[in-house]
Amino acid sequence: MKRILFPTDFSPTATNAFVHALEFAKMVQGELILLHTFELPVYDSQFFPQNYMVLYESLELSQFDMFKEEIPKLRAIAAQRNLDGIKMTHRLMEGGLVYAIEKAIKEDQIDYVVMGTEGGSTGWTSFFSETNTANVLTNIEVPLLSVPSEAVYKPIDTIGFTTRFRKKDKKALKKVLKIAKFAGAEVKCLYVQTSESDVDKTTIQKWEEDFKDEAVSFFVVPSDEIKASILDFIAYKEVDVLTMLTYKRGFFEGIMNPSLTKKFSKTFEIPILSIAIKA
Structure with a gap:
């Protein structure tokens, strides 16, 4: 069975992409691994000598509680589309998104990644042109399906x-x-x-x-x-879906520049399938 990683922050963009992830899982006869990440703030322990661990534990607990509240909403979406039979498991990981994706791909033997992306200068451009993110996502050996926020599934x-x-x-x-x-x-x-x-x-x-x-x-x-x-x-x-290879360094910076991204996201609301091929 194919394994699809779905990173989510439970935003409207991610929720829209979840529909695509569900349908993709149905198409390839796969299962979904839902991934939510969070980063704990860095505090100087000298100012919190007694409550340092309590503070972190409370932050972790709040993330876990939020995670528990959101998962039933996603399951309800699956049920509405008669896709509640698709197997779904969940991962809540502390750390940056890129690190978590890379770790989950290795540990869960992921075949595909599906995730939502925002259009405009704060979406595809900032996400894909960020040096660390671009380097990781152009080196992972599984296809990545990026779903624009306004892309309606078909x-x-x-x-x-x-x-x-x-x-x-x-x-x-x-x-x-x-x-x-x-x-x-x-x-x-x-x-x-x-x-x-x-x-x-x-x-x-x-x-x-x-x-x-x-x-x-x-x-x-x-x-x-x-x-x-x-x-x-x-x-x-x-x-319906545009495939692009990501073997070229700086690929995302070139193809996802602000002006072109705007055209893609506003005119052609279609997912982008990125495939990394090593030279």
Whole structure:
């Protein structure tokens, strides 16, 4: 059974993403591991010589009580969608979000991560461009499905896949095709051929031959406006989920800049599937 990690802070954004996580779990016949993290403040113990541990214990208890109150709400959402049969377990961890995600992936043998993200300059941009966060999430070896706050769930019929026809891209495409088979979806691959592109027709034809028996099609768009071409592709091909590879350092800083993020989040409210491929 596939294991899906769902980090949540119980915010509206996270609650919306929970619906996607539930449906994703149903699609891949998996189970959900709900993760909530909290960080304890740092105090100078010399000012709290007697009540130091009591203070921390009370803070931990308040987090636990909040956790207990929120979980039934999520279970109610699952029941409303007739998905209460999906197995759900819970983890409450002290520490930073990135640390907790990395730890949970290893300890719980996670196959996928699904989480909500805010649009605009305080959402995708700040989250993914933060140095430590970007480094961790571009190195984890499981697919990450990021769900914008306004993305309404709908069945996945078309998965977009950006490629440069490299060996590492082929590995990623095979992972995406596995997900597509679960969903009964087709994959549409986009290659933006710039004036400096070095991919020849023979390479493209070889890919088409290699994947001829799969539900995948390839589109080559001549343009030097890569990001704009991606946005057009999402619109014209009615892409439900966009896949992007995260092997390139600084990937998130480039693709999730404030102006582009705004276009994604306000115009194309679709999840982004990030797949890390090591060089």
